[in-house]
Amino acid sequence: NAGVTQTPKFQVLKTGQSMTLQCAQDMNHNSMYWYRQDPGMGLRLIYYSASEGTTDKGEVPNGYNVSRLNKREFSLRLESAAPSQTSVYFCATSGGVSLYQETQYFGPGTRLLVL
């Protein structure tokens, strides 16, 4: 089992370009999350999906959109990239219905540089 996979691993964009970060899981988990990690800031939640067909904003949603394509896949889209979106992006999943007690399982991350 691959667990949680993310593509691409690295990406360089110019300001104003768009791109989609892909996340897929084979753990049959209900909930999926997108975080960004910046130095000294920990991880901050961008969007999450508690179940297939639902999405909700997290702490820092501005400039991003998400799609829960099916139970396995959760994508993050940057419509017009800005240098402030330079970061490492992590996808995570959790399996239960009690969101606040569940262990999260993380992908390896996508490093994004916006010039």
Added chain:
Amino acid sequence: AQSVTQLDSHVSVSEGTPVLLRCNYSSSYSPSLFWYVQHPNKGLQLLLKYTSAATLVKGINGFEAEFKKSETSFHLTKPSAHMSDAAEYFCVVSDGGSYIPTFGRGTSLIVHP
């Protein structure tokens, strides 16, 4: 609202000596608390979690943490550090109020030979 504070941004120890990584939290509900570890250029992995059962929680690789409600703390300890413990450690709080986990800013553990 929930919040979490990791009291040290860096902790430096010698191999074989004890490790203490400090975490204080704030929550209006009964919280769940987690410690995750991140090795360089990797994703995060769960070390241990507290979800209102036993207050002393044992995790992987010899780590443990004690939930102290009176002190609003959830410090991570290990009796003897190993070189492979060098990593970034994150304390996380989550409760029934918001359901969204809040991460601390991280503590970098440095282990000297």
